[in-house]
Structures are given as structure tokens and as C-alpha cells.
Amino acid sequence: MALANILHGESVRFQTPHGLSWDSRPNDIGFESEFGDGNSFAFKASLNSGYDDGLEKKIEFLHGTTTLAFKFQHGVIVAVDSRATAGSYIASQTVKKVIEINPYLLGTMAGGAADCSFWERLLAKQCRVYELRNKERISVAAASKLLANMVYQYKGMGLSMGTMVCGWDKTGPGLYYVDSEGNRVCGDQFAVGSGSMYAYGTLDSGLRKDLTVEEACELARRAIYQATYRDAYSGGQVNLYHVHSEGWTRVSQDDVLKLHQQYAEDKA
Amino acid sequence: MAARYDRAITVFSPDGHLFQVEYAQEAVKKGSTAVGIRGKDIVVLGVEKKSVAKLQEERTVRKICVLDEHVCMAFAGLTADARIVINRARVECQSHRLTVEDPVTVEYITRYIATLKQRYTQSNGRRPFGISALIVGFDYDGTPRLYQTDPSGTYHAWKANAIGRSAKTVREFLEKNYTEESIANDNETMKLAIKALLEVVQSGGKNIELAVIRRNQPLKILESKEIETLVAEIEKEKEEEAEKKKQKKSS
Numbered sequence: 001m002a003l004a005n006i007l008h009g010e011s012v013r014f015q016t017p018h019g020l021s022w023d024s025r026p027n028d029i030g031f032e033s034e035f036g037d038g039n040s041f042a043f044k045a046s047l048n049s050g051y052d053d054g055l056e057k058k059i060e061f062l063h064g065t066t067t068l069a070f071k072f073q074h075g076v077i078v079a080v081d082s083r084a085t086a087g088s089y090i091a092s093q094t095v096k097k098v099i100e101i102n103p104y105l106l107g108t109m110a111g112g113a114a115d116c117s118f119w120e121r122l123l124a125k126q127c128r129v130y131e132l133r134n135k136e137r138i139s140v141a142a143a144s145k146l147l148a149n150m151v152y153q154y155k156g157m158g159l160s161m162g163t164m165v166c167g168w169d170k171t172g173p174g175l176y177y178v179d180s181e182g183n184r185v186c187g188d189q190f191a192v193g194s195g196s197m198y199a200y201g202t203l204d205s206g207l208r209k210d211l212t213v214e215e216a217c218e219l220a221r222r223a224i225y226q227a228t229y230r231d232a233y234s235g236g237q238v239n240l241y242h243v244h245s246e247g248w249t250r251v252s253q254d255d256v257l258k259l260h261q262q263y264a265e266d267k268a
Numbered sequence: 269m270a271a272r273y274d275r276a277i278t279v280f281s282p283d284g285h286l287f288q289v290e291y292a293q294e295a296v297k298k299g300s301t302a303v304g305i306r307g308k309d310i311v312v313l314g315v316e317k318k319s320v321a322k323l324q325e326e327r328t329v330r331k332i333c334v335l336d337e338h339v340c341m342a343f344a345g346l347t348a349d350a351r352i353v354i355n356r357a358r359v360e361c362q363s364h365r366l367t368v369e370d371p372v373t374v375e376y377i378t379r380y381i382a383t384l385k386q387r388y389t390q391s392n393g394r395r396p397f398g399i400s401a402l403i404v405g406f407d408y409d410g411t412p413r414l415y416q417t418d419p420s421g422t423y424h425a426w427k428a429n430a431i432g433r434s435a436k437t438v439r440e441f442l443e444k445n446y447t448e449e450s451i452a453n454d455n456e457t458m459k460l461a462i463k464a465l466l467e468v469v470q471s472g473g474k475n476i477e478l479a480v481i482r483r484n485q486p487l488k489i490l491e492s493k494e495i496e497t498l499v500a501e502i503e504k505e506k507e508e509e510a511e512k513k514k515q516k517k518s519s
Contacts, residue, residue, distance in 0.1 A: 030380050031363040134376065142368040149367065 064233020066195030066224055067097060067108040068203060069164045069175055071188045072211050075244040076166045076173045078106055079220035081195070081228050081256070082236035084113065093236035102127055104247040105143055105167040110192040111160035115180065119161060123147045140167040140174025141186070148184040155182050162192045168243050195227030195234040202226045213242060217251050221259065228256045288396055289389050292345075292419035295398035299344035301432040302331065303464050304402035305446070306414040307457035311404040313342045313479045314461040316432070316469045332479045332489065336361040339374055339405030340479065340487045344432030345419075346398040353397055357381050374405040374413035378423045386421025396420070400431040406483050428460075434468040441467050454482065455498075458490075462498055473499035 064085040069078045080097040083090060097109040099120040105127065109116035126146050130138045138146075144165040151159055159180040167174050177183065177190045189207065191199040202223035211219065221238050228234040238259065240251040281287060300316040315331045332342045333350075335357050343350040360380050364372045381401060389396045396419045403415045416431065417423040428446045430438035441464050451457045462476060469475045476499075478490040 030360045031367040133379075134373075139368070139370065142370065145367055145369060 063111055063160070063194055064231070065097060065110045065193035066191065066199050066227035066231060066234040067110050067164065067193055068191040068196070068199045068220060068223055069108065069166050069189070070203060070207065070216075070220070071173045071175050072207075072216050073209065074211075074213050074216070075168060075242060076175055077216045077220045078108060078164070078166050078241040078243065078248075079224045080108055080239050081224055081234040082239060083228075083234055085233050088232075090235075095236070096239070098239055098241055099124075100248070101143070101165075101167075104137065104169075104243070105140065105165065106241055106243060106248050107147075107166075108164045108192065110162040111180065115159050115161045116163055119147060119151060119159075120163065122150065126150075137169060139169040139171065140165060140176060141169075143167065144174075144176035144178050144184055148178045148182065151178070151180050152182045155180070164190050164192060166243050166248075168245055168247070173243065191223075191227075193227075193234065195224075195231035198227040198230050199223040217242065221252070221254060222263075225256055225259045225263070229260070286389060286420070289420045292396040292398045293400075296345040296400045296419065296431065297433060297435070299346070299399075299432040300331070301430060301434055301438060301465065301468055302342040302344050302402055303428070303430040303438055303442070303461055304342065304404050304414050304416070304426070305428040305442070305451070305457055305461050305464075306404070306412050306426070307451040307454065309412070310454040310457050310480055310482050311406070311412045311414060312457050312461040313340065313402060313404055314465045315342050315477050316465060317475045317477045319475065332477065332487075334487050335377060335403070336365075336371060336405075337486055338371060338408075338481065339377055339403065340481060341401050341403040342479075343399045343401045344435075345400060349397040350399045350401070353381060353384065353399065353401070356384060371408055373407045374403060374415060375407075375425075378403045378415040378417060382417045382421045382423040384421075385417060385419060389419075389421060402429060402431060405481060410483055412483070428464075430464065437468055438464050454480070459498055459502055462495065463502055466499070466502070 064083065065081060067080040069076055078098060082093060082095045082097060084092040084095045095113070099107040099109060099117060101107050101120060101124045107116070107120040107123070109120075123143060123146060127138045127143055130142070147163070147165060151161060161180040163178050165174075165176045165178060175187060175190065177185045177187060177192065189203060191203065203219065206219040206222070217240055221240055224234075224238045228236075235256055238252075238254045238256060240253070242249050242251050300318050302313065302315045305312045313332050320326050332340060333354050334340045335354065339361065341354070341357075343353075357377055357380065361372050361377060364370070364376065381403070385397050388394050398419060400416065400418045403417070404413065406412050414426050414429065415423050416426055416429050428442040430442065445460060445463070449456070450460045458478060458480060461478060462473070465476050466472065473495050474492070476495055478495055479487055480490070481487050
């Protein structure tokens, strides 16, 4: 792999298990014998080879963000902010942090923007190939598994990605959190990023079983707004999506400052 | 002419044949018969049991194999080749469960096996697999399926089919006798499979092995007692038919 060539060290070539496949060509007819499946675990070369004095990697990443998603009776609501920061510099207020994988799957972006968008676009390609081969849509579980397996091969090599894969498949609404550490968790609500704690607070206090679509959207919008209010690294606009049985719809895009005025008026 | 074009598998003959593949199909025709029938709530596989030598353990000769809980296959042709294909298919069934968190559909695993077979018709230094397979099972939405693959790597869905020696005879029998009422219930479907095999096996029920999968249940291989019972039922029905015909003639 290209990355392995850059990172020197005693990295062993990924081996396919011998008894199972003896052809050295990449196996594209099924899911077996992927790199990580073999009994030999490749030695992972570290980025700071030799000079690891406990400091974290010095590459700048855009961890500053707030993204959230939660399931409710009418599907999944996904809400994100749109600020990108490089240190204390606000690089952009209009970043699209929701990646439209296909008409019924969404992925959110937190961490390295390049990592997120690259891997999720690759996931989109894999999902489309799956759909063509198997004549049915890929499930959210399978899509998130593909993404998790793809990035797991690069574990320890410096990828930074914390994404939520949201969609609707034949088992209903699906929501998975996948990150570059190799975590893949199914859940009913997630918030990711530097502003996630503030978002969780608002979300937890307002979440009920019988929310209507408008109430859920308003709750998500409020949660992102509250996060941007307190977290310096989140801001810009609130982008809101709703995933339902027919796919996803873009609900709204609201500037956080306008929301601030609106909520202040409501209080008075 | 054929002699010059069957050396290396990758060579087409002037009239468009892949002779190695055709020779592989000949090898299949020498294998013992296997029949598969798709019923409404049951899928049945029947194979002709080859008579074993006196000192040989009968159980070690198994022509019907489980690929996963809900899918199984029978083959005709070279047993050793079948073992390799079955191993790969079993691993793929589990890999699919791991990656996609869903059991394979019968079509998926058939497509995998067929792609594997095709790969061996297009590589250097390898010969094709000398087996045809009948793959049966239920998809997770409960639909029963029966597929057949052959050494060239093609696969098709069937309602009922036979492979191996005398496959043609059995298939013709099935074409005549596969009706709505012949698969009306599980018992009838099993009897149809036995009837089809009885056409071509010598010495009756002792040389037949039958396996069934019912919806949401694992594979069940019938004991010889159960097969004897079914054979006896079939014999009785035949006699009753013959009686009726006699009466019609005399009246």
C-alpha cells in the first residue's frame, strides 16, 4: 500500500492465509481473505518512529465540530455545524459536514476533513457496487461495517475520522458510529466533536418517544445551537437532515446568529 | 482437431469451444446422480448412493454438504474438487455474515461458487473444477431456492433439476411430473424426489440418500427407515394406480 511505503520500519507485508487462497490476485468475488482477516498481524509502523516522547502527533486536524444524530419514531435526524478551525483560526464557516453517500445513506464528518470525505466517497462507491451485484440496497449495518473494515487497515497510521453512518434499510432506521480507532457501535443517539457534550445535554433533556418530525428537527437544531454557543470551535450554520423510509431530505440550513436572535426573542 | 486445442485451458478452438470445460462436463456426467426439488415450504436433495466396498465405512461418503444453516448443496463429479469448492463456499458464508451482518442469500453463494469456477476456466496452468452443484436453501425472507452450477461457471435457478449420470432421464421425468399437486406438501415433494431417483438407480430405496431443509430449520438427512417408508408408500400408490387402470379396462 502507498501509505506503507512512506512509513518505513519493520512492517511485514500483509499476508493472506495459505490454506484458503493460493492465488496472489486480490480477491474481489467475495468478502473472504481481506487483509485484516489473516492470522498474521502486520507490524504497524508508528508515525513518530523513534522520537516518541509522549507528545501527540503534530498534524493539525479539524476536531472542532459538533455533529449529532438520533433515532426517533419517524426515522433519524442528523444535524451538524459548519465551522472549520485550524488552531484558533476560523478557516471556514460554510463547511458541508454531512456527506451524502447515496439517496438513503448519510455520513457525518468529524476529525480530519480529507479523511472523512475520502473514505466516505470510497464507501459510496462500494455501496453502489454492492447494490449492482446483489440487486438490493445495502443495509446500514453492512455499509458501516465496510467503512470500519476499510479504516481498520490503517489503524495507528494517523487517520482521524469520527463519523456517524445514518440510513434507512429494510430493518428500519439505522445509526452507527464509526471511527478511525476501529470503533463501530450501533446506537439510538450520538454526538461527536468538541461540542458534543453541550449537544448531549440539550438532546437528553428534550428527547421523548413521541416526537413529531418538526419537534425532532427543532430539538436537533437547538442542540447544535447550544453547542455552538458555548464551544469556540463550532459555529457557522446548522445543517439539518431527516432520514425516513423514502431516503433522506435536507430539512433546513440556519445561521447560528439568526437562531440566537430568534431564541432571544422567544424568551422575551 | 480437438487434440490440438485442449492442452492449455486458455485456448479457444477455431470453432469457439473451450475443450477443457467440455471435458469437465463429461467428468460430471460420469458422477452419480443427484436431484434437487424446490417445494413450497421445503427443498429436497436426493443422491444416488454408490455401493461401498465391504470394508469401507459407509458414513464417510457424503455427497450432500451443509454450507451454512440455511443452505446446502449436492454435487456430481470429482469428489476431491467438490471438497475444495465446499470449503471455499463455507468460508465465504461466514465472511459474508461477518462483513454484512446478514446470512448469505442462496443466489449470492451460488454466484460466488460460479465465479470461482469461472476463474479456473481462465487462468494459466489450472484445470476447471469437474463438478456440477445443486445448491438449495431458503433466503432470510423465507423464499425457497434451487440453483445449479456447472464447470463453465454459469448458474441458473430451477424448480427441479438433476445432475450426473442419467440426468437427462431424471430431468424428463421431472418435467412430466412436477405439478402443483406433486409439491402440494412436504411429503409429496420428498416422494417426488424419490420417484425421480428410482427411475435410474438400481435396487431401489437402499441406494438413495435424501436430505431436506424446511423453512427456519437446519438440514435433515433422512434415515434409511424413513426412506423405506416413503418407498413403500410410493409402491402402494403405484399398485393402486395399476388397479384403477385394470378396473377401467374391464368395465
